[in-house]
Amino acid sequence: MLPRIFRVLCLWLTTLCVASGEPFELRGYYITFMRMPVMGLPEWKRAVDCFAEDDVNTLILWMPGGFRSRKFPVTWRYNEEHANVRQDFARELIDYAHARKIRVLLGFTPFGYDGINQFPLEQPELKAKKADGSPVDKFGIHCWGWSLCPAQPESQRLMREYLREMIVDFYPNADGLLIESSDYNVCQCSQCGPRHYDHEFGLVRWVSDEMWKVNPKATVLVYPHYFTGKKIPGFDVHGAKQPFDPRWGLFFTPHSAHFDADLIRRAQTSVFSGPEAVLGSPQDVAKSAQSARQHGVRGFLPSFEAFSYIPTHTEGGEKFIVGKRKRPFGLDAEREGKMPFDGLIPRVQRSAVREFSKDPDLPFAEFEKRLQKQVFGPGDSMQNIRDLLAMQQMWTQDANWYWSSPLLEPELFRVHAQRQNWPADKLKRYDQRLVQLREISQRYATATHPAELEMSRLAREVMERWRDRLPSEFAAKGQR
Numbered sequence: 001m002l003p004r005i006f007r008v009l010c011l012w013l014t015t016l017c018v019a020s021g022e023p024f025e026l027r028g029y030y031i032t033f034m035r036m037p038v039m040g041l042p043e044w045k046r047a048v049d050c051f052a053e054d055d056v057n058t059l060i061l062w063m064p065g066g067f068r069s070r071k072f073p074v075t076w077r078y079n080e081e082h083a084n085v086r087q088d089f090a091r092e093l094i095d096y097a098h099a100r101k102i103r104v105l106l107g108f109t110p111f112g113y114d115g116i117n118q119f120p121l122e123q124p125e126l127k128a129k130k131a132d133g134s135p136v137d138k139f140g141i142h143c144w145g146w147s148l149c150p151a152q153p154e155s156q157r158l159m160r161e162y163l164r165e166m167i168v169d170f171y172p173n174a175d176g177l178l179i180e181s182s183d184y185n186v187c188q189c190s191q192c193g194p195r196h197y198d199h200e201f202g203l204v205r206w207v208s209d210e211m212w213k214v215n216p217k218a219t220v221l222v223y224p225h226y227f228t229g230k231k232i233p234g235f236d237v238h239g240a241k242q243p244f245d246p247r248w249g250l251f252f253t254p255h256s257a258h259f260d261a262d263l264i265r266r267a268q269t270s271v272f273s274g275p276e277a278v279l280g281s282p283q284d285v286a287k288s289a290q291s292a293r294q295h296g297v298r299g300f301l302p303s304f305e306a307f308s309y310i311p312t313h314t315e316g317g318e319k320f321i322v323g324k325r326k327r328p329f330g331l332d333a334e335r336e337g338k339m340p341f342d343g344l345i346p347r348v349q350r351s352a353v354r355e356f357s358k359d360p361d362l363p364f365a366e367f368e369k370r371l372q373k374q375v376f377g378p379g380d381s382m383q384n385i386r387d388l389l390a391m392q393q394m395w396t397q398d399a400n401w402y403w404s405s406p407l408l409e410p411e412l413f414r415v416h417a418q419r420q421n422w423p424a425d426k427l428k429r430y431d432q433r434l435v436q437l438r439e440i441s442q443r444y445a446t447a448t449h450p451a452e453l454e455m456s457r458l459a460r461e462v463m464e465r466w467r468d469r470l471p472s473e474f475a476a477k478g479q480r
């Protein structure tokens with residue numbers, strides 16, 4: 001009996017030490033569930049298995065527009081092809097995540113973005129206003145509509161009923177919320193003006209209490225905008241100065257919510273979330289984790305969004321993409337990219353998130369060794385890992401939220417290079433990338449390791465799309 005107790009005690013002590021030594025208590029990903037229509041429950045379960053391999057404990061799933069509201073069908077009509085709108089499974093998915101020791105927070109934006117910006121289709125008088133009193137322009141990513149004016153009682157009622165449905169009727173097993181303040185179209189009507197965030201705060205306070213009624217241990221992440229009174233990044237308005245409830249956690253982003261040392265000290269927890277896992281390199285993931293750590297933030301939840309919707313509007317300034325299904329991480333969303341997170345390229349960034357979440361100062365050479373071991377097994381030469389890291393950089397070269405690198409899509413490359421009049425040296429760099437891909441495809445054409453063969457296949461597939469044309473020639477030939 002005694003040795004067993006001793007073993008349990010040792011295990012407990014080890015767990016305690018490891019837990020207290022970890023730089024981030026919340027580790028995981030931010031995912032826009034509603035913009036990934038093709039994934040059904042089996043694919044999502046496999047995604048959660050991937051995230052469990054990454055040793056994460058928190059997943060943000062941004063939900064509005066992605067579930068079949070009974071009260072407000074207008075919120076999901078634009079998204080009827082979404083697997084969860086057709087067959088509600090997210091509750092089961094949350095249970096599955098729990099079994100893998102991952103907590104799930106439901107994300108939404110008060111008065112804006114997907115699902116919610118559809119309300120003005122039926123009630124146009126709710127649209128937020130510009131300073132001149134006219135309604136704001138239509139905008140969106142996937143879901144196009146209008147932000148709501150938070151000062152109108154009807155906007156507050158719709159938000160509250162919709163959110164109550166999400167939290168109480170649909171997903172009462174969720175572990176909390178991310179309340180993500182909008183980064184566009186702040187209402188400037190005569191009632192809102194400098195008090196926009198006070199009106200928004202009314203909803204934030206209410207929904208937090210609703211969440212804590214359902215689950216007193218819920219994590220509720222909010223933006224700093226309601227408490228600091230400081231200028232809001234990207235807008236010519238100041239935040240509110242409302243009382244801060246220390247049960248809240250704070251959410252910081254590089255583009256719209258900057259670190260605030262005083263609030264970080266007072267909050268239950270705090271999180272940093274940036275775009276680098278999708279748009280950057282492993283080095284960028286490391287830098288972001290270091291920055292979070294230096295500012296005393298206790299969670300690192302980078303975006304890992306993998307869009308698979310079909311755009312209905314010009315997005316990212318590019319008409320070319322309208323009507324063409326997005327390619328998550330450059331993969332075909334209807335084939336190998338249906339569950340994109342175990343693709344070879346995204347695995348690089350998953351590994352970066354895993355390793356730098358545990359040690360933001362991990363030397364890069366050590367990261368390369370660990371990545372090599374995870375992907376290829378131990379090896380004497382670092383050639384394969386250098387090639388894989390080069391490919392990861394190629395996949396994100398000139399990428400943005402709307403597309404992976406134009407290197408992967410010659411037609412997009414052509415219209416883009418022409419319109420922006422890309423200089424010769426930039427076109428030349430694309431030529432060099434393609435030459436490098438040819439070398440990689442040949443180097444591993446007869447490899448025995450499946451990951452090396454996959455590198456060869458991915459490289460070859462891109463080569464074939466260019467059909468022996470160099471990017472610089474292709475761009476020039478297409479000139480009208």
Ligand SMILES: [Zn+2]
Binds near residue numbers: 128129152187190191
């Ligand atoms: Zn207003």
